[in-house]
Amino acid sequence: MVEYEWTQELCEAYANNLRPMIKYDHQSWAVKIAAQINSKEKKLKYLDIATGPGFLQVQLANLLKEPVLYAQDSSEFMLNIAEKEAVDSGYEIEKILSLAEELKIEDNSMDIVTCKQLLHEAQSPEKVINEVFRVTKQGGKAFIIDFDKNRGKVAARMAKIFIKVTTNKDIANNFWKSYKGGLDGKIVEEMVKNTGFSKVVYVKSGYNYFILAKK
Numbered sequence: 001m002v003e004y005e006w007t008q009e010l011c012e013a014y015a016n017n018l019r020p021m022i023k024y025d026h027q028s029w030a031v032k033i034a035a036q037i038n039s040k041e042k043k044l045k046y047l048d049i050a051t052g053p054g055f056l057q058v059q060l061a062n063l064l065k066e067p068v069l070y071a072q073d074s075s076e077f078m079l080n081i082a083e084k085e086a087v088d089s090g091y092e093i094e095k096i097l098s099l100a101e102e103l104k105i106e107d108n109s110m111d112i113v114t115c116k117q118l119l120h121e122a123q124s125p126e127k128v129i130n131e132v133f134r135v136t137k138q139g140g141k142a143f144i145i146d147f148d149k150n151r152g153k154v155a156a157r158m159a160k161i162f163i164k165v166t167t168n169k170d171i172a173n174n175f176w177k178s179y180k181g182g183l184d185g186k187i188v189e190e191m192v193k194n195t196g197f198s199k200v201v202y203v204k205s206g207y208n209y210f211i212l213a214k215k
C-alpha cells in the first residue's frame, strides 16, 4: 500500500500534471468502458469512486446519454476540482465526501461504478470492493483499474521516463511508487469474484489491470 496525503497542493499538482494525459489515459479508458455498456440508455446512474479531478467521469459522461453523475472522494479539495471540471464540461455532479471503504450511498443504486487508481492506496481494498458490489444495481456493471503488481514493467519504466521528461521528477517518482505499490490484478479479480458479482473478467492492459464485473 502507498500512502499519500492529498493536500490542496498535491490535488492541484495531480490535476494540472495529469491534464495533458487525459487523451491517452482517461479518454482511452472511457472508450473501453463505454464499449461494455448500453451507452444509448438514458439517465444511467454513474458513480466514480476516488474520482480525483473527475477526468474519467467527464470522459465517460461524454459517451453516455444524459447520465446522472455521482463523484466520490475522501478529499474535499479533489471534489471541488472535479466539480469545476464537470461544470466546465456541461455536467452537474453530486459530490460524495467519504472513504471508499464506507460509501455514503444506498445499496443497489448505481448502473455504472468505476474505481480507477485507488486500490494501491486504499487502507482496505477488500472493503472497497465490497462497497463496489453493494452499491451496484442488479444487472449493473463495475470497472476497476489500477497498477498490476509486477506486470507491464517495461511499459511502466517507459511511462516513468515520459512523465519525467514531460512533467517533472517528483511526479515521475510518485508514479513509480504507486506502480510498485499496486496489487496483483489476479488477486483483485478473486476478491471481486468473492463478493458475488455474476461475471468477472480480468484484462491485463500494459502496467494496469482492468477488471470488468457484472452484478
Ligand SMILES: C[S@@+](CC[C@H](N)C(=O)[O-])C[C@H]1O[C@@H](n2cnc3c(N)ncnc32)[C@H](O)[C@@H]1O
Pocket: 006, 049, 050, 051, 052, 053, 054, 055, 056, 072, 073, 074, 075, 078, 098, 099, 100, 101, 115, 116, 117, 118, 121, 122, 123
Ligand atoms: C491516484 S488518484 C486517482 C484519481 C482518479 N481516479 C484518476 O484515475 O485520475 C487517487 C484518489 O483517491 C483518493 N483517495 C485516496 N484514498 C481514498 C479512500 N480511502 N477513499 C476515497 N478516496 C480516496 C484521493 O483523494 C485521490 O483523489
